Amino acid sequence: MRVFVTGATGFIGSAVVRELIEAGHEVTGLVRSAEGATKLEAAGAKAQRGAIEDLESLTRGASAADGVIHTAFFHAFSQASLATRLRVMFGGSPTNIVKRFMTAAVETDISDPNAVGGLRARSEEAALALPARGVKAMIVRLPPSVHDQTKQGLITQLTAIARKKQVSAYVGDGTNNWAAVHRLDAAHLFRLALEDGEAGGRYHAVAEGGIPFRDIAEAIGRQLIVPVRGISVEDASKHFGWVAPFVATDNPVSSEATQERLRWQPTHPPLMVDLGAMLRSADARASLRRPDAKPATPKPFCMARVADIPRA
Numbered sequence: 001m002r003v004f005v006t007g008a009t010g011f012i013g014s015a016v017v018r019e020l021i022e023a024g025h026e027v028t029g030l031v032r033s034a035e036g037a038t039k040l041e042a043a044g045a046k047a048q049r050g051a052i053e054d055l056e057s058l059t060r061g062a063s064a065a066d067g068v069i070h071t072a073f074f075h076a077f078s079q080a081s082l083a084t085r086l087r088v089m090f091g092g093s094p095t096n097i098v099k100r101f102m103t104a105a106v107e108t109d110i111s112d113p114n115a116v117g118g119l120r121a122r123s124e125e126a127a128l129a130l131p132a133r134g135v136k137a138m139i140v141r142l143p144p145s146v147h148d149q150t151k152q153g154l155i156t157q158l159t160a161i162a163r164k165k166q167v168s169a170y171v172g173d174g175t176n177n178w179a180a181v182h183r184l185d186a187a188h189l190f191r192l193a194l195e196d197g198e199a200g201g202r203y204h205a206v207a208e209g210g211i212p213f214r215d216i217a218e219a220i221g222r223q224l225i226v227p228v229r230g231i232s233v234e235d236a237s238k239h240f241g242w243v244a245p246f247v248a249t250d251n252p253v254s255s256e257a258t259q260e261r262l263r264w265q266p267t268h269p270p271l272m273v274d275l276g277a278m279l280r281s282a283d284a285r286a287s288l289r290r291p292d293a294k295p296a297t298p299k300p301f302c303m304a305r306v307a308d309i310p311r312a
């Protein structure tokens with residue numbers, strides 16, 4: 001199949017490109033720079049210059065393909081609702097924490113636009129309107145930690161905060177659940193969805209659906225050799241800044257239906273193995289944020305989605 005991939009140079013998109021090429025697909029990736037094009041071509045794909053703000057480049061890529069996988073990450077803070085922007089600017093509202101990340105525990109759940117990761121709900125809604133127009137579009141839902149030994153999604157940010165504050169914290173008793181998937185398992189699922197998914201399908205790229213947040217905080221604390229401490233909901237914003245609403249989400253997730261429907265079986269290491277390996281690595285330690293550095297710019301979330309384009 002000829003597949004057009006956005007975000008092809010990204011953490012997840014580059015794994016998707018590799019997965020597709022290894023399975024014999026012909027891949028064209030959207031790139032914004034010459035460096036991106038070189039990287040993509042070295043991986044065996046074609047590069048198409050463009051951007052997701054540039055409709056012409058998207059149309060060109062999609063119309064020359066049999067399928068599209070969209071993983072580009074649009075960091076447009078202005079796209080978020082006023083409430084979300086205020087919450088992010090003021091470090092998260094305590095009244096908004098201890099909620100679900102997406103309010104989607106099983107595949108049939110509809111995402112809640114008011115959830116902490118609610119911007120994804122709008123992307124899902126847009127993608128799932130496409131089957132009515134003859135496009136075989138489907139959703140792959142990603143958990144807050146898509147990981148390998150170099151990065152672990154929001155946990156990379158939490159590690160930097162723990163290092164800066166010299167304490168690894170959790171909120172309340174830390175029994176709230178997080179979900180995770182290895183990026184190669186996620187990439188495999190994107191391919192299976194493309195090849196065998198159904199129009200309007202919602203798939204969960206979740207290998208571990210219920211990791212108590214306290215376990216994550218303890219792993220970070222052990223490796224950084226900093227104390228591990230529970231903090232109150234009221235103190236969460238001060239400690240975690242914009243990540244606070246995410247930290248306290250309790251979102252146990254199942255991927256049972258996805259595994260059954262697409263015969264997807266996660267096989268790569270679990271989060272704790274990758275997190276431990278990264279924190280033990282001298283290079284990674286050196287690359288962690290220095291204690292005096294400022295936190296990274298907040299990133300609103302958008303949904304990664306996959307859509308089949310019917311052949312002309």
Ligand SMILES: NC(=O)c1ccc[n+]([C@@H]2O[C@H](COP(=O)([O-])OP(=O)(O)OC[C@H]3O[C@@H](n4cnc5c(N)ncnc54)[C@H](OP(=O)(O)O)[C@@H]3O)[C@@H](O)[C@H]2O)c1
Pocket residue numbers: 006007008009010011012013030031032033036050051052053071072073074075142143144145146147152153154301302303304
């Ligand atoms: N990583 C995680 O743990 C995680 C967890 C949950 C959900 N997700 C979601 O998964 C998706 C991909 O995440 P990621 O971690 O792979 O992100 P990433 O490593 O930051 O990659 C982002 C990709 O999007 C491209 N991009 C950014 N802005 C663009 C634009 N305006 N036009 C065209 N391309 C653009 C980047 O291209 P350049 O190389 O040119 O910058 C890059 O290829 C995102 O939607 C994210 O919300 C990720």
